[in-house]
Amino acid sequence: MQLDILAFAAHPDDIELSCSGTLMHHIALGKKVGIVDLTRGELGSRGTPELRDQEAIAAAKVMGIHVRENLGMEDGFFENNKANQRKVIQMLRKYRPRVVLANSLEERHPDHPRGAQLLVESCFKSGLRMIKTKGEDGNEQDFWRPKLLLHYMQDTPFSPEIVVDISPYIERKLDAIKAFRSQFHDPSAEQQDDSIGPQTYISSKAFLDRIYHRASELGRQAGYDYAEGFKVGRILGVKDLCELD
Numbered sequence: 001m002q003l004d005i006l007a008f009a010a011h012p013d014d015i016e017l018s019c020s021g022t023l024m025h026h027i028a029l030g031k032k033v034g035i036v037d038l039t040r041g042e043l044g045s046r047g048t049p050e051l052r053d054q055e056a057i058a059a060a061k062v063m064g065i066h067v068r069e070n071l072g073m074e075d076g077f078f079e080n081n082k083a084n085q086r087k088v089i090q091m092l093r094k095y096r097p098r099v100v101l102a103n104s105l106e107e108r109h110p111d112h113p114r115g116a117q118l119l120v121e122s123c124f125k126s127g128l129r130m131i132k133t134k135g136e137d138g139n140e141q142d143f144w145r146p147k148l149l150l151h152y153m154q155d156t157p158f159s160p161e162i163v164v165d166i167s168p169y170i171e172r173k174l175d176a177i178k179a180f181r182s183q184f185h186d187p188s189a190e191q192q193d194d195s196i197g198p199q200t201y202i203s204s205k206a207f208l209d210r211i212y213h214r215a216s217e218l219g220r221q222a223g224y225d226y227a228e229g230f231k232v233g234r235i236l237g238v239k240d241l242c243e244l245d
Contacts, residue, residue: 001067004031006097006146008088010115011041011075012056013183016176017211018152019101020063021166022228024173027064034067035060036091038084038115039075046197047182059179062172067095076111080118088122090133093141100146104154105231116151120233123149150230153214160229163218165245167225170215177211184208 005026009015015023015035023033037056040049047055053070060068071087078084092100102119103112125131127145135141153160166173178184182196185205201207212226219227222245238244 001032001034001095003034003066003095003097005033005099005101006036006091006095007034007101007152008036008038008091008103008115008119010038010078010103010109010111011044012037012039012052012070013041013059013177013180014103014112014154015101016059016063016173016180018104018154019228019230020059020176021169021173021215021226022101022152022164022230023065024063024169025164025166027066028168032066033064034069034095034097035065036088037068037070038073038078038118039111040070040072041075043075044183044197045200046203051182051196052180055180055182059176062176062179078111078114078118080114080121084118085122085125086133088118089126089131090135090141092122092126092146093133093144094135096144097146099148099150101150101152101230104151104156104158105233106158107154107156109155112154119149148232148236150232153218153229153231157214158229158231160218161232162230163222163224163227164230165219165222165224165226166215166228167219170212170226173215174208174211177208 042049103116105116129143133141215226218229
């Protein structure tokens with residue numbers, strides 16, 4: 001399956017928090033969209049890797065994602081090295097996306113910028129014909145370089161270079177986030193279940209409220225109700241100024 005957009009994330013739930021509205025918007029436009037999580041989030045203070053696996057599947061169903069894979073890198077300790085770049089390149093060549101979304105290059109969680117730089121280098125090297133990789137069938141993969149790499153906004157805000165209107169999808173975005181029941185506040189429960197771990201920065205109701213507020217503020221700047229923001233990392237060209245919102 002060739003994908004139009006392939007979103008990479010250091011941890012399951014990074015995508016849901018940062019760019020799930022954008023993915024749902026493009027799925028509604030008829031685009032093929034996939035997600036690749038680099039790790040299983042096994043260092044999270046709440047839940048288990050097995051539970052996170054189930055939650056990732058549930059979130060993908062909410063969003064309507066066509067495919068979701070996990071590369072099983074070590075949470076907190078994966079490196080931007082040759083072995084991990086080859087894993088990412090194999091995914092890029094397998095799905096041949098036109099657009100790739102990746103973690104932010106500047107973030108408080110060290111996995112996020114490290115994952116972002118891993119994608120920067122892998123997207124470039126995936127287009128080098130002299131780097132050989134094999135697919136799941138054992139056959140050599142054709143080289144492939146995405147046309148566009150975007151970095152989505154996470155905990156640390158930045159001035160976006162592109163925003164995407166997610167107004168029709170803001171509630172489903174929250175539903176996708178809340179599919180990770182072990183990680184985030186569940187307003188449907190009378191009280192939070194402390195058996196899955198201690199309360200954390202992201203498990204509070206205030207954290208979910210900030211998701212709304214950020215999307216609202218990003219949307220306001222572009223004339224939308226809600227939006228998600230991205231950095232490009234290079235100059236983009238347009239052929240028709242009238243096509244811009």
